[in-house]
Amino acid sequence: MKQRTFLVRQLFLLLLIVVVTVGFASPAIALTEEQRLVAEAWRLVDRAYVDDTFNHQNWWLVRQKALKQALPDHDSAYSAIQKMLAGLDDPFTRLLKPDQYRSLQTNTSGELTGVGLQISLDSETKVLKVIAPIAGSPADRAGVQPADAILNIDGVPTAGLSLDEAAERMRGPTSSRVVLTVQRMGSDLLNIEIVRDRIALNPVSFELRTADNQSAESPKIKIGYVRLAQFNANATTEVSRAITLLEKQGAEAYVLDLRSNPGGLLLSGIEIARLWMDEGTIVYTVNRQGIEGSFEATGQALTKDPLVVLVNQGTASASEILAGALKDNERATIIGERTFGKGLIQSLFDLSDGAGLAVTVAKYQTPDHIDINKQGIKPDLIVPLDPLAITQTGTQSDRQYEAAVEFLTTPSMVAGAA
Structure with missing residues (x-):
C-alpha cells in the first residue's frame, strides 16, 4: 500500500513537472518596434474607447490581424493603426502622426499657423465638410463658410482622405497658397485661394x-x-x-x-x-x-x-x-x-x-x-x-x-x- 502511494505521488509530481514545463516551453515571441507601436495603440483604445463593443467587432481579433501584417517601417505601422481604427467608424478616434500631434497641441495651446479651418467627415456621405473657419483666419478672410463641402485641395480629390490627411494637405509655410474647391449649397463649385498665415492667438x-x-x-x-x-x-x-x-x-x-x-x-x-x-x-x-x-x-x-x-x-x-x-x-x-x-x-x-x-x-x-x-x-x-x-x-x-x-x-x- 505504501509503495502504491509512493508511485502515485511520483506520477503526480512527474505530471506536474510536465505541465509546468509545457507551460513555459514556448516563450513569448518578441515584438518588433513597429509591432509594439501597433499593440500600444490597440491597448489604449481597448482601455478607453466609449463603445465596449468596438462597433460590434472582436477587438482582440483585430489586434491579432494587425500584428500578423508585415510591418517593415513606421509608415506601415501607422497604416496598420489607421486600418484598425477605421473599423470603429468613428472619425474622431484617429491617429495623429508626430507632426500632426505637435500641430494639434500647438493649436489648443493658443497658437496656430495655417488656413484656420475646423473640418469634419460626414459619417454618412464621407464628404469632407467645414464646421467653421476660425474668426479672422485666412480661410475666414477668403470667404470659406460653415457647411461648405471641400471636394479638392490643390486639385487633389478629398474622397478617401482621412481628416488628418486633408488637414495635412492644407497646412504649409506662412505666405504659401492653397486652393480649395468647395461645393456650397445652392451654388456652383467655387475655387477659393487661401494664403496661409499665423492665426491670432487671442480667441x-x-x-x-x-x-x-x-x-x-x-x-x-x-x-x-x-x-x-x-x-x-x-x-x-x-x-x-x-x-x-x-x-x-x-x-x-x-x-x-x-x-x-x-x-x-x-x-x-x-x-x-x-x-x-x-x-x-x-x-x-x-x-x-x-x-x-x-x-x-x-x-x-x-x-x-x-x-x-x-x-x-x-x-x-x-x-x-x-x-x-x-x-x-x-x-x-x-x-x-x-x-x-x-x-x-x-x-x-x-x-x-x-x-x-x-x-x-x-x-x-x-x-x-x-x-x-x-x-x-x-x-x-x-x-x-x-x-x-x-x-x-x-x-x-x-x-x-x-x-x-x-x-x-x-x-x-x-x-x-x-
Whole structure:
C-alpha cells in the first residue's frame, strides 16, 4: 500500500513537472518596434474607447490581424493603426502622426499657423465638410463658410482622405497658397485661394455698445458684446477679463457670440460656463460603463445680467456644452440656427514614438439630459444667418445680432431672461 502511494505521488509530481514545463516551453515571441507601436495603440483604445463593443467587432481579433501584417517601417505601422481604427467608424478616434500631434497641441495651446479651418467627415456621405473657419483666419478672410463641402485641395480629390490627411494637405509655410474647391449649397463649385498665415492667438474680442431701450425707465441700455472664436488655453482668462472690464464700464446685458466656434478644450468650456452661472449642472458625461459624471457651477459667476447667446451651424463641441448649460439652466436665451451636433468627448494619448492617439472616451449630455450628438441644440429663437463679411459680424447688418439686441431691449423679455 505504501509503495502504491509512493508511485502515485511520483506520477503526480512527474505530471506536474510536465505541465509546468509545457507551460513555459514556448516563450513569448518578441515584438518588433513597429509591432509594439501597433499593440500600444490597440491597448489604449481597448482601455478607453466609449463603445465596449468596438462597433460590434472582436477587438482582440483585430489586434491579432494587425500584428500578423508585415510591418517593415513606421509608415506601415501607422497604416496598420489607421486600418484598425477605421473599423470603429468613428472619425474622431484617429491617429495623429508626430507632426500632426505637435500641430494639434500647438493649436489648443493658443497658437496656430495655417488656413484656420475646423473640418469634419460626414459619417454618412464621407464628404469632407467645414464646421467653421476660425474668426479672422485666412480661410475666414477668403470667404470659406460653415457647411461648405471641400471636394479638392490643390486639385487633389478629398474622397478617401482621412481628416488628418486633408488637414495635412492644407497646412504649409506662412505666405504659401492653397486652393480649395468647395461645393456650397445652392451654388456652383467655387475655387477659393487661401494664403496661409499665423492665426491670432487671442480667441476673444469684446466691446461695450449702447442700444435704444424700449423701457420707459431708461432710454438707453449698455450691452457688452463678447465674441469667442475658440476654446483654447487662453479662452477662460480672456473671457473673464472681458466680463470684468465690461462690468466696470457699466454693462447691463450681454451678447455672447459663439457662431462658427468649432470648440476645443472641454474644460475651457466648463470654466467659461462658471463665469456666467452661480449654480447648476453644466454638463453630464457618460462613459462606456454608463456611469455618469457631472460638472457643476461653483458660485463664482462674474455677472447676473441678462444674457443672449448667438449660435449657428458652425457652433460645435465645447461651444455646444456652453450653450446647452446656459440654456437648460435658464441663464441665457439662445438665438440663431441649430448647432452642429458633436456630443462626443475625446482624450489625447501619447504614443512612444511621438505620435498621438485621439480616442472618443465619453458622450456628453446637457443638464436636461439631452444627447445632442448629430442633433445639435435648437435655439429658443430661430433666426437664419445671412452671408456676412467679417467686418459686418455683430453690426446692424447682422440679423442675428440685431435679434439679440431687440430681445435684450424688450422689457418683458429681459425680465424672462434674468
